[in-house]
Amino acid sequence: MRLHITLSDDLVRELDRRVGPRRRSGFIAGAVRQALDDERRWEAIEAALGAINDEGHDWDANPAAWVHESRQRDGGRVG
Secondary structure, eight states: OOOOOOOOHHHHHHHHHHHOGGGHHHHHHHHHHHHHHHHHHHHHHHHHTTOSOSSOOTTSSOHHHHHHHHHHHOTTOOO
């Protein structure tokens, strides 16, 4: 789909310097795709906030000991 967008002259010069005038669309599409992926990830993170209770975990009393014991039980760990 074709879109009409407006960019400052400085931004277009920088874009052309970095990717060339014949690669503008591909670069802009990749940048938009990456920005939309970032937005989706932030939405997922914000939706998950508060999903885990703040207390009542096995590790609450002594987190360091819980981690140490968990590592000791993991037979796949080396060292």
